[in-house]
Amino acid sequence: MNNGCDDARCGSGVWVADGSPYNRAFRVPGPFQSNQVGEIVAIILALQSIPPMTPLSIHSDSRYVIDGLTAHLATWEDKGWIDVSNAVFFATAAFLLRRRSAPTTFTWVKGHNGDVGNEHADRLADAGARKPHPDILDLSIDPAFRLSGAKLSTLTQALAYRGIRAARDKPLRRSTVRNIYAVRDAIHTSLGSLATIPSVWTSCRHRDIPRPIQQFLFRSLHHSYKIGAYWESIPGYEHRASCSACGAPTESMDHLLFQCPDSHQALIWHLARDLWPHGADSWPDMNIGTALACGLLSVRTPDDTQPPRPRPGPTRLLRILVAESVHLIWVLRCEATIAERTLSPAAVVTRWRRRLHDRLITDKINASRTDRRPASSGLVRSTWRGVLLREDELPPDWVTDQEVLVGIKPSNPLLTGPL
Template sequence: MSTPPALASAKAVRTPPAAAWEDRGWIGIPDSTYFRAAAYHLKRRSAPTAAAVTGTRAAAALASSAAMRPDAGDDVDLTIPPAFNLQGAKLSAISQATAYQAIRERQTTPPRTRTDRRLAATRLDLHEFTKRLATDATIWRACRSSDIRAPVQQFIFCALHRSQKIGEHWSSIPGYQDRAFCPACGDTIESMEHILFQCDDLGSTTIWTLAKSLWPHGQENWPRDKLGIVLASGCLTTHTQPRAARPAGLPSTGALPQPSDDGALHLLRILISESAYLIWVLRCERVISEHQHTATTITTRWTNTINDRLHTDQLNASRLIRTSTAVIRAQQTWVGTLASESQLPGDWPKSHEVLVGIRAPRIPT
């Protein structure tokens, strides 16, 4: 039985949004200072206040005209008498999440100049490839992209904060200044850029060559080797090649699907994030355990890492409760990268008995 319109309207009048906001102490309400002042002026009226359609439109018109004024406009009195200025929140209206949000709103965060500089550099590198300027919030959210594994997310998060203990971190610590230099080069101050892209002894050249050789959508759609591309890999965008430009040996019709922008983007984020993280892991193994990695070992490690991501997509597509979206996405992501791809059945993502793997990479010389 539906609620009569008059009763629904009466319920809306009895429980206005401002009352709920006031019960939770105005926590998490944008521009709460202005809403609290407006709530005070409504409370001090002895007569009930109702908003008609005409009044709402008139208020919207006044707000629009005020926003277009070149000056700041009239000063708004936001003073609230103590009798109307309730403090705190009702226990019945607050949750643990709301309480934590209140703590975050009241805490003063010290300036993080190193993080801000890293974010600015990341934004510029990303803009060079995507032609879009991402906000700080967008870059932070990209750290938790579903295309990136949890350990890699943590690595990117720490790199954005520049919290890894490398390079300049050791320069100011007496007795440990020698740790500031690259363990492979010996005469270069270590930095994340140097580790991921410049130090050949750590395997970076081999790994990035392998990643680019597997990428089937043209080198013009592959970003330049820059740290910001790795840190903002969850924000990347790309485009696939047209049908005529597909890799040689692949049929243009039949069981194999055409690549899609969504599938290519999933593959690009996998290749960049996993390659960068593997370089960091190899560097840590060399520094901590003094392991020396040959080109063959690095190639095998990288191939196994990408094959693991391929098998993860296959498992997601072959679950008992699955959607066609997961199957299609797996097909469109890995098209052009698989070994003996023209011989695979069209439903390989959801077939457990079908063994798939990326094409055998060639060790860079």
């Protein structure tokens, strides 16, 4: 339930036969809540419940788990479980398998394909996820079966470095933590789901966001730009802490992206909202959280559709508009502060439109030369639907026809009102 969110609830189901005492509907405890964890835990429960001298045939619809316990297990153990997802669960399952004296076999079955055992196990897993409280899971391993460290014959410099980094993970800075929680609160308000901290970091590298903007979002989340309070503790440079545009005492990323009255941020956000063709209700409340987490933004189907589903085209356009607007505000601020170059409102409109036009042309080139799948062309078409100049006059194959010129429809730079 709520897979991929911080309020996700993971269930495991074990079915042996109707009325069997070994049947289990189990709610997985702890912070690791995913479909993969649910599948591994189901195997752990079966291995813990069935007597070790009883032959056991395990049927699962997870190739990930079966391959992990058969094809990849020796390699993972040789490298000391470094960089292995869900290592604690796989290590426990490996211990329970080695403790058994009777043979154990694995069989993959296709999920949701009418297999009786698989359907029963899925229903038990769903019942487990809906339990009000998590169950207790024993992940202890007998010391005689516990392997520590990695084999020197398999250890590389890169692997050793990652292992050292994992062992010496430092806590995040307080400013970074504040940004992370601002992002999570914004996504929760916008989408109704609580994003996980790993998903926030992953969103910075979303494929809909160009590499320079990815780097900007990542550094902004880390609070690594030298602005505002950074300069207050450096003698002789205290004046740099204030906003160069409006003179606010302490500049911050939130201030320059959304609050500064003397920068072009308000104009750029008005341009983005004015171009948005899918209704004001689907435009998110813009703040520092939604800006830094633009890779997580989503446009859903109407509320009467249960459950609401993301709309790929509008979702992609929303991420493009927000990402390009955020980065342009930052670029213009740097040009004004460092190069002392300011632009007129008309020039800002031209810069913003040029960014979107470049994204549109890049999409056309990718769809016609790089990724020629019909699905790719369809995504480009649905992304830019409603924002193209004279769209009703374009031919059906405008995405892949390089001889067809397309452009963004004019924006209204005089738009006023709250963001």
